[in-house]
Amino acid sequence: MRALWLRDRFATAGVIVLAVLALACVLVPAIASADPLAIGDVLSLKLLPPFSTDAAGNFHLLGTDRFGRDLFVRMMLAGRVSLTVGIAGSVIAAALGTGVGALAAWSGGWIDRALMALADTLLAVPRLVLLLVCAALWRPSATTVVVVLIATGWMGVARLIRAEMIGVRAQPYVQSAVALGTTSWRALWRHALPNALGPAIVATTLGVGNAILLESGLSFLGLGIQPPSPSWGNMIAGGRDLIVTAPWVAIAPGTALILTVFCATIIGDALRDSLAGDRAGLRRSIAERA
Amino acid sequence: MIAAGLMWLVVTLTFVLLRLAPGDAAVLLVPPGASVDDATRIRAELGLDRSMTVQYARWLKGAVSGDLGTSFSSGRRVSAVLAEAAPVSVTLGALSLALTFLIGVPIGMWQAARHRTPIDHVLTAVTTAAYAAPTFWIALGLVAVFTYGAAVLGLPPWLRLPSFGLRTPGLTLSGWPGLMDLARHAVLPVSILAGVGAAGIARYARTSVLDIVRMDFVKTARGKGATSASVFGRHVLANALPSLVVLFALSLPGLVAGSVFVESVFAWPGLGRTTLTAILSRDYPVIMGATLWYSGAVILANLAAELALPLIDPRREAA
Numbered sequence: 001m002r003a004l005w006l007r008d009r010f011a012t013a014g015v016i017v018l019a020v021l022a023l024a025c026v027l028v029p030a031i032a033s034a035d036p037l038a039i040g041d042v043l044s045l046k047l048l049p050p051f052s053t054d055a056a057g058n059f060h061l062l063g064t065d066r067f068g069r070d071l072f073v074r075m076m077l078a079g080r081v082s083l084t085v086g087i088a089g090s091v092i093a094a095a096l097g098t099g100v101g102a103l104a105a106w107s108g109g110w111i112d113r114a115l116m117a118l119a120d121t122l123l124a125v126p127r128l129v130l131l132l133v134c135a136a137l138w139r140p141s142a143t144t145v146v147v148v149l150i151a152t153g154w155m156g157v158a159r160l161i162r163a164e165m166i167g168v169r170a171q172p173y174v175q176s177a178v179a180l181g182t183t184s185w186r187a188l189w190r191h192a193l194p195n196a197l198g199p200a201i202v203a204t205t206l207g208v209g210n211a212i213l214l215e216s217g218l219s220f221l222g223l224g225i226q227p228p229s230p231s232w233g234n235m236i237a238g239g240r241d242l243i244v245t246a247p248w249v250a251i252a253p254g255t256a257l258i259l260t261v262f263c264a265t266i267i268g269d270a271l272r273d274s275l276a277g278d279r280a281g282l283r284r285s286i287a288e289r290a
Numbered sequence: 291m292i293a294a295g296l297m298w299l300v301v302t303l304t305f306v307l308l309r310l311a312p313g314d315a316a317v318l319l320v321p322p323g324a325s326v327d328d329a330t331r332i333r334a335e336l337g338l339d340r341s342m343t344v345q346y347a348r349w350l351k352g353a354v355s356g357d358l359g360t361s362f363s364s365g366r367r368v369s370a371v372l373a374e375a376a377p378v379s380v381t382l383g384a385l386s387l388a389l390t391f392l393i394g395v396p397i398g399m400w401q402a403a404r405h406r407t408p409i410d411h412v413l414t415a416v417t418t419a420a421y422a423a424p425t426f427w428i429a430l431g432l433v434a435v436f437t438y439g440a441a442v443l444g445l446p447p448w449l450r451l452p453s454f455g456l457r458t459p460g461l462t463l464s465g466w467p468g469l470m471d472l473a474r475h476a477v478l479p480v481s482i483l484a485g486v487g488a489a490g491i492a493r494y495a496r497t498s499v500l501d502i503v504r505m506d507f508v509k510t511a512r513g514k515g516a517t518s519a520s521v522f523g524r525h526v527l528a529n530a531l532p533s534l535v536v537l538f539a540l541s542l543p544g545l546v547a548g549s550v551f552v553e554s555v556f557a558w559p560g561l562g563r564t565t566l567t568a569i570l571s572r573d574y575p576v577i578m579g580a581t582l583w584y585s586g587a588v589i590l591a592n593l594a595a596e597l598a599l600p601l602i603d604p605r606r607e608a609a
Binding site: 117120121122123124125126128129132133134136137138139209213216217220221233236239240243244247250251254257258259260261262265266269272 | 296297299300303304307308311312418419421422423424426427430431433434438439497543544550551554565566569570572577580581584585588589
């Protein structure tokens with residue numbers, strides 16, 4: 001893995017930027033003096049432009065929002081939510097997809113048919129529509145968003161892993177392992193799965209960006225993370241009617257979001273080039289881009 | 291046959307999802323201050339007081355005979371609601387999808403031809419950033435510049451673009467002026483969808499062309515002295531085309547699903563916005579009808595891809 005990252009300068013830069021951003025998301029709200037949720041003296045503090053100092057002498061790097069809350073601290077707190085939801089949503093979805101794909105390929109028969117029918121059914125509805133239906137009907141929260149991202153995101157990886165596993169299972173080294181008396185599960189775990197994982201890792205990395213975008217979209221529509229708890233999507237929604245008078249309120253979280261998805265995408269690109277990810281999965285992720 | 295089975299699975303799953311969710315559609319429909327009796331009466335009128343099985347059977351029976359029921363909130367036929375919204379989304383989608391491929395594919399191929407040059411890196415950065423940007427965020431930015439900021443920034447009148455709805459309210463234009471009015475309203479939504487879409491397609495086209503250029507048969511063709519135009523047309527393009535056609539087919543359902551975000555920001559009464567409104571107000575019949583329509587589109591698109599592939603890729607004989 002280390003050699004891989006060093007080989008691609010852009011991906012290395014992406015990893016560094018993401019690491020710095022994640023660190024800032026953890027540290028900034030923890031050590032900042034400004035409370036990102038509390039609403040203070042709204043009249044004197046609201047909508048201060050970036051790089052301004054308020055009457056009390058507090059410096060606001062990115063200015064303040066309509067309630068006078070420091071935008072930078074809020075944005076970093078939102079980053080915790082957005083990054084966690086995005087990463088958890090795509091990684092758990094990929095893990096579930098890997099499990100389902102492996103189970104389907106290894107058991108065959110009616111289990112395989114039932115699982116693939118379920119995957120095809122879910123794939124036959126645009127992901128955004130599925131997401132909206134699920135997100136709108138249950139009480140909106142970070143947990144709901146993660147669950148919904150998992151429920152609508154595992155099918156691609158499951159199909160991928162199943163196809164890879166069926167290919168791998170026919171390979172001589174797996175067959176000889178079985179012939180030498182390896183149990184079926186051990187053959188699956190030790191031989192087949194590691195060889196089918198490459199495309200899944202690529203799909204997961206590229207999926208992080210998609211998941212973060214989808215979370216922000218749901219939050220923008222009011223179906224995701226609920227204020228006062230901030231996410232990049234609901235912060236952009238909060239700046240929607242201020243886009244002319246105080247554009248920084250929407251620009252700041254949007255920039256953080258683009259930077260994150262950008263880095264996740266170039267890391268995914270680099271992994272794909274070296275792990276020989278699949279093109280069908282890439283096509284699907286492009287076609288699903290909302 | 292498989293397609294019909296799949297569509298049945300989709301609507302059944304949607305039905306189960308909708309009814310599993312906590313909450314009550316009737317509560318959202320009663321006016322403020324209504325009594326419990328009112329809610330009960332509405333529930334009975336909509337048939338929501340019957341058992342799940344009865345409701346499901348009723349809906350399925352209607353759907354099979356082409357009756358998708360009536361909308362809870364507007365009382366209009368679901369098919370009429372969808373038929374009214376579809377042209378808006380399809381126009382928006384068709385224009386932007388055509389532009390997406392017309393712009394994206396050449397950019398990606400050009401990048402591949404200039405692989406690892408500064409211009410390739412710049413274009414990669416630009417397309418990746420556009421691909422990474424949420425459409426609603428770009429939409430807000432463009433609205434700020436071209437609608438609200440146009441006068442302040444001193445933009446020429448033709449660059450001062452409307453950003454709400456399909457036509458200028460209060461004006462009844464027909465013929466050419468009406469079309470021009472519609473076109474002006476379409477500039478921002480179409481550019482956003484086409485821009486973000488083209489970025490994705492350019493990224494894909496670049497990757498797939500680069501995959502092919504590394505193949506042995508391209509080296510052989512170069513080695514035997516084929517001109518670069520013939521290598522590109524005969525070998526590279528011919529091999530890149532099938533996967534682009536599949537991508538095009540996979541993008542088609544997005545066209546009928548409409549863009550929820552762009553339609554929301556620009557208040558276009560298309561399918562995306564109709565679906566979102568229906569979901570928010572628990573208008574079950576409209577949600578079910580829309581889902582049926584989407585899954586039909588997805589299945590048709592996949593079928594179209596499978597049928598088109600043997601035509602452009604001789605290696606794939608129609609099985």
